[in-house]
Amino acid sequence: MSVFGGIGFTAPWLLLALLALPILWLILRAVPPAPVRRRFPGVALLLGLADDDSTSDRTPWWLLLLRMLAVAAIIIGLAGPVLNPQAEAEEGSGPLLILLDGSWAGASGWDRQMAAVDAQLTRAGRAERTVGILSLTDPQVPTFQSADAWRSRLAGFTPAPWQPAPAELTRATEIMAALPAFDTLWFSDGLDYPGRDELLAALQSKGAVEVHQSAGNVIGIAPAVYQDGAIDLTLRRAAPGPERAAVVQAHGRDPAGNARVLATANATFEAGATEARTSLSLPAEMRARLTSFDIAGQRSAGARSLVDDGLRRREVALIRGRGAQEGLQLLSPLHYIEQALAPSADLIDGTLTEVLPANPDVIVLADVATLAPAEAEPLQEWIDAGGMLIRFAGPRVAASDVSRIDEDPLMPVRLRAGGRSVGG
Structure with a gap:
């Protein structure tokens, strides 16, 4: 790729066609030879007559300029212009592995992450690099193929409702060891977990590693606990940060059986804190109809907590x-x-x-x-x-004589006849 003034061209050799524009200018300006003049007396009869349509004997200069600009625009378009392209040295060469955490923490920004992956596939396609994609929540041996082949399969990638387990990281590390040299683009969900450093070392042994991590701070909710007559809710975020407010919604069924939000509670993360607490005081009848708690605005498995029997007194x-x-x-x-x-x-x-x-x-x-x-x-x-x-x-x-002779439907068994007291 060649770069001229901040604009790159994937096919710069086509720009040589711009040198032919002066020749095109001369061709467009060319006119046929001047006609031979012969005097004919009858022409006097035509004097004073005017045609409704007139034809110029040469092309106007402004029309020539528009035609030249149109041809130049076609040539530049065929040359594949790219605004602010990466330098050739940064594109790299050879196989490229795109590594995805694919965990619940990336669900809220999954569409943005897939858009970033698509942009990297476009970049790899311009550099004619083969690409493989691997998700840590479902590690499979990647197949390195063209970027266009992977682009049509991006819709099939979805985040898992869990984070990579140690067994999955071990499997991914074993897959890396068996592959030839490659560079890595790692799209991280922002969570740290055991085995991450070992996996990074394995990737660095194969080639250059570039990590893309979302700037958002992931928030999750812990299972609700019933204590002292109230429902205690605990929220956690991945890293310390500024003060932040969050809204917890309690979902359940109304008396008619329709799903709806039964109650809400506000929680606040203090500056530098990674944990926030709040509580809900609900009547026993409403607690019995709760089904789940979730964090408003967060779309992930970690931002939702299902209600179990421990909460339903x-x-x-x-x-x-x-x-x-x-x-x-x-x-x-x-x-x-x-x-x-x-x-x-x-x-x-x-x-x-x-x-x-x-x-x-x-x-x-x-x-x-x-x-x-x-x-x-x-x-x-x-x-x-x-x-x-x-x-x-x-x-x-x-x-009493209940359920001694005749069986009582409200007694589990018949009472034995005779005394029931043991003395001595």
Whole structure:
């Protein structure tokens, strides 16, 4: 490639055609020989007549200039002009490997990265270099071929929802060792991970290495944690930087079952900090409908956290038996049940007629022997719809005749007949 005044030409030899422009000028100006003049008396009859259309005996100078400029523009266009081209020494020669991290951290700017890769393929095509492309999240032996062949396959490259694992880096290093010498263009997603230095050393042993890394600071979100009645959210960024605000969106289903954003929370990275925290206080019913948290404006797997059962505290209804309560708290039929369930569930206290409309996940009957028909029938329907009933036997159940002769549909087994007390 030749460079003239900041403009390069891929076919500079075509510019020699500009030397032929003076010859073209002379050809266009050429006129036929002057006509032989013969006097004819009848010409006097034509005096004073004028034609509607007239033809000039020579081409006007401005038309000649336009034609010359058009021919010059065609010649320059065929010479392949390039604005601010790279110097010939920087183009390099020989095989070129384009290495992609291909991780979740590059998903937000993937389109820009593919545009940069396409520009490098164009540059390699002008230098007539063969190109191979390798992604660290799916290392396969690259095939070095023309840049045009790779350009048609760029749409097939997509970022993986994980970062390169040690096994994948080891595989990539082994592939590099088996290849002949080549130069490398490494498009990094901005994350550091074990084995990166060893891979860089392997690439440098094969040729020159040029690293392209996005200037954006990658942000990710950690799994949500339920603590002290609120949902704690932790955001992390790849490197320290200036103060930066981020918005966390809580996605879920509304009562009609439609997906929507149920709540938002603001988090702020302090200057120089790599971690930001925020929290959300939501009712138990809304927490049960959450499906995921994500960072607004970030499109990557690391910017989204799915909700698991650890965040969905179950609703457990505790039903006491009718009659006087125990005098001592430790003798209460629900005391130890409450102590066991309180850290991991939302407890509902009341009568069956009060808790059934809330549709809890579990109903616990603590030493409740019999139920009124107005309570037993709705409870049976709730169980048939998928509810879970847990019954604890106590003195009242032991003293009753429930499920001894006839099987009770609300009892898991029949109670054995006879005494149940062991003394001595």
